[in-house]
Amino acid sequence: xxxxxxxxxxxxxxxxxxxxxxxxxxxxxxxxxxxxxxxxxxxxxxxxxxxxxxxxxxxxxxxxxxxxxxxxxxxxxxxxxxxxxxxxxxxxxxxxxxxxxxxxxxxxxxxxxxxxxxxxxxxxxxxxxxxxxxxxxxxxxxxxxxxxxxxxxxxxxxxxxxxxxxxxxxxxxxxxxxxxxxxxxxxxxxxxxxxxxxxxxxxxxxxxxxxxxxxxxxxxxxxxxxxxxxxxxxxxxxxxxxxxxxxxxxxxxxxxxxxxxxxxxxxxxxxxxxxxxxxxxxxxxxxxxxxxxxxxxxxxxxxxxxxxxxxxxxxxxxxxxxxxxxxxxxxxxxxxxxxxxxxxxxxxxxxxxxxxxxxxxxxxxxxxxxxxxxxxxxxxxxxxxxxxxxxxxxxxxxxxxxxxxxxxxxxxxxxxxxxxxxxxxxxxxxxxxxxxxxxxxxxxxxxxxxxxxxxx
Amino acid sequence: xxxxxxxxxxxxxxxxxxxxxxxxxxxxxxxxxxxxxxxxxxx
Numbered sequence: 001x002x003x004x005x006x007x008x009x010x011x012x013x014x015x016x017x018x019x020x021x022x023x024x025x026x027x028x029x030x031x032x033x034x035x036x037x038x039x040x041x042x043x044x045x046x047x048x049x050x051x052x053x054x055x056x057x058x059x060x061x062x063x064x065x066x067x068x069x070x071x072x073x074x075x076x077x078x079x080x081x082x083x084x085x086x087x088x089x090x091x092x093x094x095x096x097x098x099x100x101x102x103x104x105x106x107x108x109x110x111x112x113x114x115x116x117x118x119x120x121x122x123x124x125x126x127x128x129x130x131x132x133x134x135x136x137x138x139x140x141x142x143x144x145x146x147x148x149x150x151x152x153x154x155x156x157x158x159x160x161x162x163x164x165x166x167x168x169x170x171x172x173x174x175x176x177x178x179x180x181x182x183x184x185x186x187x188x189x190x191x192x193x194x195x196x197x198x199x200x201x202x203x204x205x206x207x208x209x210x211x212x213x214x215x216x217x218x219x220x221x222x223x224x225x226x227x228x229x230x231x232x233x234x235x236x237x238x239x240x241x242x243x244x245x246x247x248x249x250x251x252x253x254x255x256x257x258x259x260x261x262x263x264x265x266x267x268x269x270x271x272x273x274x275x276x277x278x279x280x281x282x283x284x285x286x287x288x289x290x291x292x293x294x295x296x297x298x299x300x301x302x303x304x305x306x307x308x309x310x311x312x313x314x315x316x317x318x319x320x321x322x323x324x325x326x327x328x329x330x331x332x333x334x335x336x337x338x339x340x341x342x343x344x345x346x347x348x349x350x351x352x353x354x355x356x357x358x359x360x361x362x363x364x365x366x367x368x369x370x371x372x373x374x375x376x377x378x379x380x381x382x383x384x385x386x387x388x389x390x391x392x393x394x395x396x397x398x399x400x401x402x403x404x405x406x407x408x409x410x411x412x413x414x415x416x417x418x419x420x421x422x423x424x425x426x427x428x429x430x431x432x433x434x435x436x437x438x439x440x441x442x443x444x445x446x447x448x449x450x451x452x453x454x455x456x
Numbered sequence: 457x458x459x460x461x462x463x464x465x466x467x468x469x470x471x472x473x474x475x476x477x478x479x480x481x482x483x484x485x486x487x488x489x490x491x492x493x494x495x496x497x498x499x
Contacts, residue, residue: 141472143464198478203471210467221469227476234479 004351009112011131014072023054025068029131032108033068036133041106050099051127052119075128077308078359081115081151082170083336083343085318086159086244088125089167092118093152095125097236100142104229109136113144114151114176116353122330123321140228146207150176153199153235158182160242161190164314174347179204195238244318268444269369270298273397276439276452277303280395282365286310288339288388289371293320293332299367300332308360310337335360339388340378357391364394370448373401373408382422383430389453390434396453400427404447424449 003014011029015022025033036042045051054070062069081089092115100110111134118125142148151170154177158166162185169177183191183204191201273295282304287296290309293316300307309320309332320334337343337356345355366389375385389396401408403421412419422430431437435453442449 139469141469143468145472146464146468194482198475198482202474202478206471206474207467210470221473223469223472223476227472227480230479230483231472231475234482 004349005116005347005353007348007352009129009131019074021072021074022057022060023070023072023130024062024066025070025131027065027067030067032134033131035106035108035135036130039106039108041103041108041133042130044102044106045099045127049121049124049126050095050102051130054130070130072128072130075119075121075126076306077333077335077361078119079333079335080170080343080353081155082168083356084115084167085314085321085334085336086156086164086167087318087321088120089115089152089159090156090239090242092125093148093156093239094236095127096148096152097232097239099127100232101229101236103133104136104140104225104232107135107137108133109140109142110134111143113142113148115170120333123324123333139222140225141223142228142231145231146179146203147176148235149199149203150179150182152239154179154182156239156242157190157196157200158185160244161186161196164244164318171343171346174353179207195234199235199238262445264444265446265448269399269450270295272441272443272450273298274302276397276441276450280365281305282363282394284308284361284363285365285367286360286363286392287367287369288337289368289374290320290334291316293323293334295367295369296320296332296334297323297329299365300329304365305331307332308363309334310339310360312336312338339375340380363392365397366392366395367397369397369399370401370407372399373405373411376421377411382427386430386434390455392455394455395438396435396451396455398431398451398453399443400424400449400451402447402449 001016003016006013010026011032012023012025015024042051046053052073052075054072057069057071060069081092084092095118096110096113100113103109110132112129112132117127117129117132119128120126150173155167155170158169158177166185173181179200182200186196186200190196277299280303283306285296285299285304285307287293287299287307287309290296290311293309296307296309309317311317311320311334314336317334317336320332323329324332324334335356343356345351345358346353368389372382372385376382389398402424403409403412408421412421428437431451431453435455437451438454439452440449
């Protein structure tokens with residue numbers, strides 16, 4: 001099956017067969033592909049895990065216009081920039097710039113610069129598009145410079161100076177946030193920063209004042225290698241210094257606050273998780289509402305090969321990513337996910353970039369610690385929540401939060417008399433339809449109950 | 457060779473030429489600043 005999102009670049013495309021990924025290289029790209037492979041650039045990038053590695057496949061038959069078929073290393077999960085935190089997008093931008101610099105050393109350049117060319121493996125960014133490299137000789141003008149500004153510099157600046165959730169704009173703008181819009185959203189003060197002024201304000205101004213004649217005239221003008229490298233170095237310095245505002249998020253400090261408030265509860269929860277899961281092993285876990293990933297790491301450490309930590313809050317995802325990279329934890333990957341409005345399918349015919357549930361696999365363990373009251377607060381029926389748990393092919397670890405819980409009292413205090421919160425009995429009755437309750441325990445210091453469920 | 461499968465935007469080269477000039481000025485002043493800093497550090 002051809003990847004429905006792999007059609008923009010005529011150099012080749014991706015196909016999937018029997019759970020394997022193949023990249024077709026068209027004859028059109030032959031010269032560039034040979035240079036990538038023979039110049040030593042591929043080896044250099046693959047050795048440092050900057051570029052996904054491949055093997056040339058000589059067994060599969062090729063059509064007349066196909067030059068090579070590559071067996072490409074599979075990356076899981078595939079995620080998109082609107083599902084990343086600030087630092088994840090920043091690291092992707094920095095890798096793109098590092099690769100561009102390396103390309104120049106080998107007489108090549110990147111012909112596109114989009115975050116869709118980057119994925120994360122072991123919590124580090126990796127470039128996945130082997131056909132993005134193009135030979136360069138005299139003119140070092142960087143063709144995807146505008147794309148880089150609209151896909152990376154603009155979103156990162158908006159996230160840094162305005163609000164870290166603004167990468168969600170990339171859902172609406174698949175080719176990057178347009179420069180005119182970025183300029184409208186940034187304040188006058190933001191625009192006075194030299195790098196913002198150069199790459200976003202001046203860039204937009206020059207683009208909008210250049211007419212067709214200057215475009216034609218431009219084809220005879222060139223940018224030198226040194227000039228180009230200066231621009232890339234300046235971009236690296238700018239991106240490296242970008243940071244998010246240190247504002248308090250709804251959930252960012254939740255775990256540490258909870259630990260200080262209810263130490264016994266937190267300790268007992270960890271002990272209970274360990275006792276429930278003893279002897280069990282999972283391939284893939286979804287930790288839904290993972291907060292900063294504390295329990296994801298507990299599970300990844302002993303029980304699960306891979307854990308995807310899903311959370312609505314950018315600050316939790318940011319913290320989770322930073323902890324994992326700092327501790328070199330490779331099997332916990334944090335993803336931004338609003339359960340009540342998950343990232344949809346976007347692009348051409350709504351097939352170019354698939355929705356999140358098509359990309360995050362089929363878990364054999366789902367963990368939902370203390371999120372059911374938030375789901376209920378979003379007016380999502382509890383049966384719908386249980387449907388979500390049914391996506392597990394095996395087990396579920398679930399924390400029931402009763403209405404008497406102080407958090408519930410706070411959340412639901414303004415609800416009217418007709419508001420009904422599921423009692424423990426009703427909740428268990430619903431669970432029984434799809435699950436067997438293997439174990440349950442009331443957690444210390446609370447009336448919350450932790451369940452270990454197995455799908456019927 | 458320039459295969460234009462993405463639209464580089466109007467006046468792509470002019471934009472980068474102006475930008476390169478700005479960056480040179482930027483780098484020049486940055487170097488001057490570093491040299492001044494280094495001079496006082498030595499003292």
